[in-house]
Amino acid sequence: MILVSRLRVFCGVALLTSAAAQTAADPIHEARVREVVTWLAADERGGRDSPSAGQAAAAQWLGEQFQAAGLQQVYDNSWLHGYTLPGVRLDSTAIQFKITRHEGDQTPSATLTPDQDVRLLRPADATEGQAEGATVVPVGDPRALDLLMSPGGRRPIVVEVATDHPLWQKAAGVHEQLGGRRAAARPVFLVREGVLPAGKEFERASWTIDWSAPKPAATEVALQNVVGMLRGASRPDEWVVVTAHYDHIGMVAPVKGDAIANGADDDASGTTAVVLLAEALAKGPKLARSVAFVCFSAEEKGLRGSRAFAQNPPFPLDRIVANVNIEMIGRPEEGKRHKAWITGAELSDFATMAGTAMGRAGVGLVEFKMARQLFGASDNLSFAREGVVAHSISAGSLHSDYHQPSDEVDKLDLEHMTTIIRALREFVRELADGEARPAYNDAGKEAIEKLKRRG
């Protein structure tokens, strides 16, 4: 007993004072897991929406981690696979905006300086208007983000925000967003805190806005996947593709004043696994097959980053032995620590191979009630649709913090995550070093044919 507790104290001290000492023992260790997932899920990343400054910074940083790990680039002189999606370009510097407050017989008004005091967050069908009874709310108001999520109706929405708010930064100057004019029934303006004409009671006031804004310009929004590889020693033209999505959903309705959906579990946890697997496998003995490590963007926008990759792959898809996609491994269900589950497990022998390999590192596979349904809910689908054996491995639950600002690092079980990543290393190693190649069974082939027909 004493020995165990002494050992624990010793390990705790080692963790705090010498991450390097642990690295020598095993490059996959909890301090490094914490470091990577904390960086990705920090408020500074703004929820890693596609596109956003926070996501671009994350792409850059992930490339640097691949570089430091000793991976090779798949593309010429770049860790990034660029692709585009249709969107619009908005210009906050070119709007005109006058707002009048009606409160009793008082009607103070203000003409706001574009970009400095007022910004355009969402385009409108019209390019100008005078609106009486516009909705004006502070960003902390529960109605604010609801309105932003459902921009139907005619009257403009005006949201008052602080200048350090990610939405304010997102709407700066000339900026781009995905989609386009389908969500464009009415404009959404942001105004800087402190510039609205003053009055007594915000709630009782009504507002008139005279505004104009240039027509949103259709554009192709540039996005990036992050890609690195380890070249195989004896079968370099066969590939194991290890993936996770590094994007998340950006801003959502605020909970207790926090509107940043950090996506610590979804899917900074999986992205962290990709980084640590790259670091560990690069340090280990050379593998027979090549391994590609890919972090996708725009998963949350309909699996668009993985689709762009699979439709224009850097190596033939029929040379991919398997796609191991990693999703949400940081929040085990009760009683399921050190357990993992696989989407669409019954469709191929991927899960059997995973079970054997991961079992060597003390991780068992379990059933998950939505596992079949979730086969089509992550980036593995983009590969499966092309006939590649592709599944998502998860080691968590669809918890109540899913897609909420509360999906934060402090809710992750980092010890569990570390164990899962070590087990994933066993599986990826086996795929890359063994002769075997997982295959779809009849049910799997049927499911893939269905996916192909659906397009």
Ligand SMILES: [Zn+2]
């Ligand atoms: Zn996800």
